[in-house]
Amino acid sequence: MIDSILTWTVQRRLASIEHFSQNPHEVQAQVLQDLLLKARTTEWGKRYGFADAPTAREFAQRVPVSSYEELYPAIERVLRGEPDVLWPGPVQWFAKSSGTTNARSKYIPVTRESLQECHYRAGRDMTALATALYPENRILAGKTLSLGGTHGPNPFRPDDESSRVGDVSAVIMQNLPAWAEFLRTPPLELALLDEWEEKIDRIARHVLGVNVAVLAGVPTWMIVLLRRVTELAGASNITEVWPNLSLFLHGAVAFGPYQELFRQLIPGPQMRYLEIYNASEGYIALQDQPNSEDLLLLLNHGIYYEFIPLEELEAEHPQALTLEQVELGKAYALVLSTNAGLWRYKIGDTVRFTSLAPYRIRITGRTKHFLNAFGEEVVIENADAAIAAACRATGTTVRDYTAAPIYFDASDASRGGHQWLIEFSQPPQDPARFTAVLDHTLRELNSDYDAKRHRDLALSPPVLTIATAGAFTRWLARKGKLGGQHKVPRLSNSREILEAVLLEL
Structure with a gap:
């Protein structure tokens, strides 16, 4: 009997996947209308006229694109038990993750829906x-x-x-x-x-x-x-x-x-x-083909998608595109409206489309520099704060830095940490002290990093490499990116940048 039930469930879900794959635009339009209908009596629904059943274009004109920090005042009210703010009723469960600039952790509402x-x-x-x-x-x-x-x-x-x-x-x-x-x-x-x-x-x-x-x-x-x-x-x-x-x-x-x-x-x-x-914000995509890095975008799972071209991300009013408007190969910042009450929310991930029929994506990175080789999700704000704390503790200043994963055994990708390549105005007299404060501050700021560092189970202490004077400047010059707005990427999941700067030492 269990086998029969499971077989029926598998066939039913495969039919659903086939349906949204063949009718993506109609399915997404229906998802948006369902979300607006359910949230029409909430504070946000009343503020932005969800009861009017706005079109996708009207929805984009009325509701602002929000980062976590911008949405946080409303989320905090939900955390404190206030009902009908972003989604109908009270919310009892919240997913906690790192990566915010104003707190150690983000709290993402998780509704029954x-x-x-x-x-x-x-x-x-x-x-x-x-x-x-x-x-x-x-x-x-x-x-x-x-x-x-x-x-x-x-x-x-x-x-x-x-x-x-x-x-x-x-x-x-x-x-x-x-x-x-x-x-x-x-x-x-x-x-x-x-x-x-x-x-x-x-x-x-x-x-x-x-x-x-x-x-x-x-x-x-x-x-x-x-x-x-x-x-x-x-x-x-x-x-x-x-x-x-x-x-x-x-x-x-x-x-x-x-x-x-x-x-x-x-x-x-x-x-x-x-x-x-x-x-934490939702189940977005999955691999539907063997031996492929492409992920099928899930279109009938209570998430309405929009996409901001990366070149417009820093604009005062960025133009978000609907699914019909995206192009192959371009990088977009992902914007979600969800059945957890997140409205036009910038999740922080960037994707590019590898297929438009059906819609498949690859995750290309984050809208912010980050380190996430071991699930630690260290963002640039964490890194800058930790560097500053280490400088204060050791009486030195940093001229430039970059950090990347380091694998201590080429055959063992689970045993590693972070290598920090830092150019100081004057090297600290006690480099070990600098590294210890850097590590301790990151653990205080970032709960995911702290969990991975617990007893060195998944992440070993950081490794400090002191760069010679001018190493980063020489690297930028070699790249033809000296001056102007060009900066050294602070954090990367790849060792490419760090290894290239090491050649300038």
Whole structure:
């Protein structure tokens, strides 16, 4: 009976994917109207006339594009329990992530609609596609091992046990329906532990005897878990423990640096890898083709999309394009209106389209410089503040700097950290002190960085390399970008810039 239900669900979701792929513009127009109808009685709905059923053009003219900082006053009211501000009723759950300029963490509302119509619907779509792509693997015959974060009390309502904040993965797991919980492992009491060292060890011991067919999570932590399971089992690789393991659904960080390591940990031709683009703000896209980096944009999941060309991003009133207006190969900043009450919200990611029929994208970066090789999401504001604190502590000043991931073992992409190449006006007398303050400040400012640095499990202490005087100037001159508005990119997920400046030392 379970197989029959699952087969029916897979076929139904495949038909839905086919429908929005073939009718993208009509589907998106309907999504917008559904959002406006549901939110018409909210404060924002009344302010911007949602009850008038504005067209896409009228909607764009009425409602401003907002960053998190600009939307935060309304979000804070929602956090404090005020109903009907951005979305009907009160909101009890919030996804916490880093990357904001005005606080250690962002708090993104997660409504019942966003859970059911976005995250869970997209999860079923991913399962349906994986089953259709790899029917021989029988991924539904075993458990899905999902590795996520934790949740805790809402800091704005600490006495209200019904309101919680946490990683979006934890919010999703905590609210899963019973049938979905039956298909996954480990149990919630282990999956939601907040002490990562204990969590990894206890989960590893629990899943030793489980028939795991699918992995789901961030590569950084999954590697740590797989190694612990292999160690406990006394096995040479994970397939000796889980012979039916055949699929890894991964996201949050670029997978390229981890590919070879996963091949070593999970040898065998049966293993498949599919990428998902699941953010705190919603489940946006998924990989629907094997051996492709392109992600299918999900169009009927309660998200209405707009796209700002990067050259217009800093304009006072940037012109956002609808899906019909985008072009192949151009980079756009992603703007979302969602069934969590985010209206024309700049998520901070940039994408480019690789296909217009159906609409497929690739994630090209962030609207801000960032470091996210290990899921740490360090943004330029974090870096500048940490550099300033280290300078104050050591009595020096920085002339220029850039930072990039560093992998301490070329065969092991999970063991790494950040290399900071810094040109000082005068090098600090105690470089170790400078590095320690830099690291400590980043941990205070950024909860994701702090989690990855916990006991060096996923991220080692930063490595400081002191640049000789003029190294950055020589690099800019060699690039023909000396003077004017040209600046050294501060943070990058690639080592290309840092390695190029090292040649100037």
